Amino acid sequence: MVPTEHAGEPVRSILVATDGSDAADAALERALGLGADIDATVYVLAVVDTTDDPLRFDSGLVADLEDAKNELVEDVLEAVDRRQADVVGAVRRGRPASTIVDYASEIGADLIVVGRTGQSRTATALLGSTADRVVRTASIPVIVVPDPSTDTN
Secondary structure, eight states, X not given: XXXXXXXXXOOOEEEEEOOSSHHHHHHHHHHHHHXXXXXXXEEEEEEEOOOSOGGGOOHHHHHHHHHHHHHHHHHHHHHTTTSSSXXXXXXXXXXXXXXXXXXXXXXXXXXXXXXXXXXXXXXXXXXXXXXHHHHHHOSSOEEEEEOTTSOOO
């Protein structure tokens, strides 16, 4: 294993991506718990994905999607207000995986936490997933938290 340039450095900032799914909620719980344990700032990011078919998105729909993501982040921030972790929220537009990695770089995150839905191996092999793409492209450690509703047995 080749050491990374960040090996051995303390984790001071954690980026967690959320989309409101069960897997994202599990990742958020993991990130918040870790942030509280090690006194790290937790950045909560929601991405407005308009990259699938840009022609089908008019400006009104994009604004509605962005409003929904802003509401999601605000709800998260209100819910975690009582916790011991310092939490910051953001909403960005773009392709989810690259936006997550870019935002991690922008804020100088030391760790990324993402949820992984229970996709089949075939779907993941053919299409990839946001979590898989983040793991492959991030230059910092990534924790992938499985969807708690997915039975792995």
